[in-house]
Amino acid sequence: MAFFGFKDIDKLSEVDMAIYRYIVDHDEQVPLMRVRDMAKGAHVSNSSVMRFIHKIGYNSFPEFKVSFKNENQDLMRSQQNILNIFTRDAFPHDIEKTIKLVAHLMLDADNIVFFGMGGSGAIAEYGARQAASLGFNSFAVKDPFYPLIAQLQNTSNNVIITLSVSGKTSEIVETLNNFVNSPDTILISVTGNIESPVARIGRYALTYNVPETRIHKYYDLTSQVPCVYIVDGLLMELHNQDIERQK
Template identity: 80%
Template sequence: MAFFGFKDIEKLSEVDMAVYRYIVDHDEQVPYMRVRDLATGAHVSNSSVMRFIHKIGYSSFPEFKVSFKSENQDLMESKSDILTMFTRDAFPQNIEKTIKLVAHLMLDADNIVFIGMGASGAIGEYAARQASSLGFNCFAVKDPYYPLIQQLSNASNNVLITLSVSGKTTELVEMLNNFVNSADTVLTSITGNIESPIARMGRYALSYSIEETRIHKYYDLTSQVPAVYLVDGLLKELHSQDLARQLH
């Protein structure tokens, strides 16, 4: 029996759910309550509380309280810094300056292209959509074999922003090699590795530090929160610079 692991929620009535929600919201007090205390708090009858206790698999209220207290303590002890994924120390000291410089490049670009694969590609799509909403000619490329060089062959003043946690993705490096010596295209990146080939290929690199996490050798579970944070900061700065330019 496990209260927090109870799976048959759909079998609970509205009265049952009132009891359930009250217990969840008062997890520290419940082990010290009597049946009538819980009933009063949930605005139900004593018998409704007992029907709920039996329905979730306990034979008595004392049995439920002992089990619930133990389960709740296990949950509390297993808690880590779930929401503290990174701090300001995860970014270089000059990150704000670099964001302003990249935003300035984007401000006057004829084409802005976000490039990435996998989760980075999804963030690139998000960034491109937001930049387009701000009125900029922007799109995302998730396929490293996309004929981007042909598409931009007659275009000038292009900014390519590559997203890559490792900064070493071979397919992306090969794609970017087509633009390294281009006078019409500026390469920049958002990466977790400032020493990586992708970071070194560009004029600017918005970098961050975070521990890479992989499972089953190939599946990357590294947090992309810092990358999204930088993307949002970049878009905010781009919008700010655009407004400032319009005022002048």
């Protein structure tokens, strides 16, 4: 039996759901309650509470309270560090200054390209869409074999922002090498590895430091939250500088 893991929610009546929601909203007080306390709080009868307790698999109210208390304590212990993904220490001390410099380059760019693969590609799409919403010519590239060289061939004043957790993906590095000596393209990176080729290849590297997590050797589960945090910071600063310029 498990209150929080109860699977037949769809079989509960409206009265049952009122009791269920009341218990969830008052989880710390439940172990100290009597049947009539719960009934009063949920605005139902005592008998409705007992029918609910039996329906979810408990023989008595005391049995439910003991089980609920243990289950809730286990759940709280498992949740303590869920949102503690990173702190300010995960970023270089001068990250804000670098964001301002990169945003200034984006402000003057004719084309802003967000480039990434896999999960980084999804963030690239997000960044490009948001930049476009701000009125800038921006698009995302998720395919390292996309003819980006041809697309930017007759353009100038381009900024390519590459997103890569490891900064070592060979396909990404090969693509960027085509723009290293281009006077018309500025390379920026957002990466979790300051020593990586992607970080070294561009003018500015916006870096962060979080533990790398992989499963089954090939699947990267390293948190992308710091990357999104930096991208959002870039977009916010870009918007602010755009407003200042228009004054």
